[in-house]
């Protein structure tokens with residue numbers, strides 16, 4: 001077994017919405033005793049304060065992106081925003097919609113990219129850091145050793161979301177409408193001008209369509225710890 005230094009490395013995880021990326025990243029961070037940087041939560045935070053302060057211009061939102069104070073709650077593996085645990089406040093439909101819109105703004109992306117680098121690099125001095133997003137392996141950290149692109153068939157992603165909504169007791173959302181929205185969102189994320197969602201050339205593609213979350217996390221952990229190598233490595 002190759003021994004890996006416990007600290008000092010960053011793992012980039014990208015992929016479309018609904019592929020299981022967040023769950024996988026969280027579990028991987030636990031396995032590696034590292035921290036999780038949820039960059040989507042950073043975009044959502046900017047959107048949240050944009051709504052709260054009634055600011056919608058690119059310049060105004062970029063200013064918000066610069067001024068927010070981000071910290072980390074080790075116990076909950078979550079981002080602390082201006083001293084607060086944001087919880088469901090970042091998950092409302094309004095904030096989700098605006099986050100998606102502002103993530104296309106170059107001014108906002110540039111600032112959040114710098115802040116993501118600063119945060120992850122400072123945390124990586126003492127532990128591994130899992131950075132999850134859409135442009136991590138391509139733009140934010142193109143030179144890191146570990147890059148994964150977590151994806152799944154659009155139909156499988158839609159089915160998972162449908163099951164989740166059913167479990168939560170949400171009625172009246174059809175599988176077809178979720179599938180349609182997923183395809184639309186993928187198109188938007190992959191087609192935007194600045195830092196579109198795309199798989200880095202050197203990323204390991206992990207298709208979760210036919211794998212359980214545990215299988216995915218096990219594979220990634222073993223790969224990072226050097227216990228398995230891929231064909232051709």
Ligand code: DC
Nearest residue numbers: 039040041043099100103133134135
């Ligand atoms: O992963 P999420 O759904 O929490 O992300 C929220 C929004 O931010 C989503 O519209 C995609 C966008 N995003 C992005 O453009 N780049 C990232 N690195 C992370 C998220």
